[in-house]
Amino acid sequence: MSAPGVRRRPAVRTAWVFRAMSDWPAWSGRAAAVWSFAYGGLGLHWSLGGDGFPFAPVDPDRASGSVLEGAPVGVVAPVMAVLGLLGGVVGLVTARRAGSGWPRTAVLVFGWTVAAGLTLVVPDYSLLALLAFAPVLAVFAFTGIPGDQDGLGDILYWHRTNLVVLFVGGLLWAAATLAHQRRTRGACAHCGRRDGTHGRGPSPAALLRWGRWAVVVALLAPLPYEVTRIAWYLGFPLGISDDFLRMMQGTPGMLEVGLGCAIASALGGVLTHGLVRRWGEVYPRWVRFRAGRPVPPALAVVPAAIVAVVLVPAGLMNVRAGFSADSWGLNLPSALWVVWGVALGAATLAYHLRRRGACRRCGRT
Structure with missing residues (x-):
């Protein structure tokens, strides 16, 4: 048998990292x-x-x-x-x-x-x-x-x-x-709550309602990107010239990358639903070994927040690139990533506020 504590070292190191991150x-x-x-x-x-x-x-x-x-x-x-x-x-x-x-x-x-x-x-x-x-x-x-x-x-x-x-x-x-x-405003640095604010702010029902609207926008904003990339892969020059489509068809992997990004975007939309659905709060039955247990809020909030933030500069880059009538499919659909990022960020914030419990640092609820 190994010496006591040897097997716990990786877990201890991992716990230390999480403690350090939580003390941001x-x-x-x-x-x-x-x-x-x-x-x-x-x-x-x-x-x-x-x-x-x-x-x-x-x-x-x-x-x-x-x-x-x-x-x-x-x-x-x-x-x-x-x-x-x-x-x-x-x-x-x-x-x-x-x-x-x-x-x-x-x-x-x-x-x-x-x-x-x-x-x-x-x-x-x-x-x-x-x-x-x-x-x-x-x-x-x-x-x-x-x-x-x-x-x-x-x-x-x-x-x-x-x-x-x-x-x-x-x-x-x-x-x-x-x-x-x-x-500097007398609130908890970790959660932002202050004494005497219990019960103030939007209710969970209002947050869920706002979150649903934000999710709808987050699902609609990337649709033009997904449609154009799928159309190009199928051979339809939607929003581009025939010559540009032939150039992409002659470049190995170019259309496949666009198709993959469109599929990834659609799958991301499915996951976005979890911010306002029951399976985003409690593991469904088909998730073995976790069914019925609460979904850790950070499991949804952290990746969704990261994606929301990186979408905005990518969209702004396409806005700066400008648009033209004969090649609008190149930049216009991607410019809508700004809207996508803002909507996803709003939905993520509503999910976070709705699911957060008592602060582990100050104890406020």
Whole structure:
């Protein structure tokens, strides 16, 4: 028999990770500060002529669809350096429990602006693509990428990886700002509840009603994308020219990828139903070993929230690309991802508020 405790180590490590993540209000402000100082240092490096500026003009195959792609280093890099230094200071301020008046307002405006810019405005479709193809990329990491591409470096190149780094920074800033906002108004930093607010706010029935409307919008918004991609796979040039369809038919795997994305989108719509259906709260009978047990809210909230957030910058990228009457199928359906992301986020928030119980930190219900 093995020594006592040996088999428990993986579980202990896993539990430690979950405890650390659940204590995000305590460390998110300092983490946002460290991230800001580090990226501000990179901005200073690029301002002084250092290599690796992530928005410099490159080969079109390596360019991103970011709103900053092709921006002049002499303008953007110094701004990055200044904002990084300022963000580091403000991040440390958000870790404090005190704050009132105009300084509090200034910190919150800065924090939410940085969070929105880094998560919703600057990125492109890369985050959504990496999320959708994560299982395939995991396999390619061991088997190699088929075709002419030379390893994962041809997919996770610096212009694209930088957008992931910025996105992570945006999430840190969102967490830090939310925790500071709650603390400075006398609420629990974990759940946002305050004393004397029991019974206030929308009822579970109202949240369910709003959630249903949000789910309907979240199901309708991606329909044009799904219909056009399926039509192209079947040989119908819906929203594109005949020449463009022939080009796709002559490119190995191009139509198949579009079809796969359409199917994944439809399957995502099925899962979205769970935010307002009974099987999204209690495991149904066909789920063996779990039937009849409550579905952990985080099992639905976390993935749905992540998808909702990454949909918005992908949609905005297609909005910036513009539309034309003879090729509207290329960008217009994908531009509706903005609506999809907002609706999915609203449905997820309604589900979270409806299912959350008493806070484990403050005990408020």
